[in-house]
Amino acid sequence: MDVRFLGGAGEIGRSALCIDERLVLDFGMDSGNPPAFPIGDVDPGAVVVSHGHLDHVGSVPALLSGDARPEIHWTPPTYDLTMVLARDTLKLHGGSYDCPFTEAELARVAEVSETHGYEASFEAAGYEVTFFDAGHVPGSAHVLVDDGDTRLLYTGDFHTDDQRLVSGTTARPDADVVICESTYSDVEHENRTEVEKRFAESVKTTLWEGGTVVVPAFAIGRTQEMMLICDAYDIPCYVDGMGKQVTEMLQQYPEFVRDEDAFRRAKSHARFVTGRNGQRKRITDQKAAIITTSGMLSGGPAMTYIPEIRSNPTNKVTMTGYQVEGTPGRDLVETGSAEIDGRVMPVSAKVEQYDFSAHADRNGLFEFLDPYEDSPILINHGDRCERFATELQEAGFEATAPEVGSVETI
Known part of the structure; x- marks a missing residue:
């Protein structure tokens, strides 16, 4: 062979x-x-x-x-x-x-x-x-x-x-x-339960303080994982980008997810964004987590949300996956600024990184x-x-x- x-x-x-x-x-x-x-x-x-x-x-x-x-x-x-x-x-x-x-x-x-x-x-x-x-x-x-x-x-x-x-x-x-x-x-991953708890406490603190949390996430796997975590910790959340379509599709294959009932509850708990009539800009004023593509800030609805929430230090951006070198997500984590839609934007909102690999x-x-x-x-x-x-x-x-x-x- x-x-x-x-x-x-x-x-x-x-x-x-x-x-x-x-x-x-x-x-x-x-x-x-x-x-x-x-x-x-x-x-x-x-x-x-x-x-x-x-x-x-x-x-x-x-x-x-x-x-x-x-x-x-x-x-x-x-x-x-x-x-x-x-x-x-x-x-x-x-x-x-x-x-x-x-x-x-x-x-x-x-x-x-x-x-x-x-x-x-x-x-x-x-x-x-x-x-x-x-x-x-x-x-x-x-x-x-x-x-x-x-x-x-x-x-x-x-x-x-x-x-x-x-x-x-x-x-x-x-x-x-x-x-x-x-x-x-x-790499040795931190205990998954501990990562979830830190993420949930951080998000809830921001929402309690009146802020909004943008959660960049890959459409396949990570978006659904973050939905399940938000449901488990009773965190209000919106879902935007390709992750919506992937979530709908995965509902057809309950035998390929760990807990069909939990998946269904998480989908019911989340609110899917249509993007019509300026909905995205209105959502940025909500006290909620916004789970959205792209996971590395290289496109997708994140390009709308980050500019809207970036100037308020009460707000937060929680990166949930590995950030490849040279991507806006990596730049944001390392420098506090990122190139969004062709221009470099400083982000005053808190930026955190979590290992949900x-x-x-x-x-x-x-x-x-x-x-x-x-x-x-x-x-x-x-x-x-x-x-x-x-x-x-x-x-x-x-x-x-x-x-x-x-x-x-x-």
């Missing part, structure tokens, strides 16, 4: 692998400026997708150009999430170099899509493939690929701890080789890999892959960190 790394090796973004030039696992994009896509030409017999985040699915429709019609395999939520993201990509970048596919290629996705549940094996390009719940976002999967001689486990993104939205992964399928993500390989931390990665001590481990999806591979070697694992473009025979 030969594995070619088309992206995501030594980096976060554009995750993509090709097995024996026949089977592609994920085909994402890095949405930076400029965006980056998987390298090389591929003509697979089938595509298998681990989960519906842009860095894993953002370029998938591009595989359907010309006469190419590979089957695409994923869980039901991942298919729907991919379509939401792809339509948004077309809306933002259609017809430009920044968009890796066309409207016609996106339309073909439904024709070749095949959905599968967890632990139900299926055939793809001559391999036996099985999905296991990865505990990252609804529908996320570890992917086990078996060619009859070698069992390859591609972890995708995963979390070993429970979140309110999904339960942590407990799957540890037998595997001869593991390709493992390493996003938080040098949906990825396993260092301890979680070691815990997950423990059963695979006798199997070669290939480290990807991280910006410190080599260092983590070295640490695994020191702990007794056979671990390496491939580079983009490299081919590993396993």
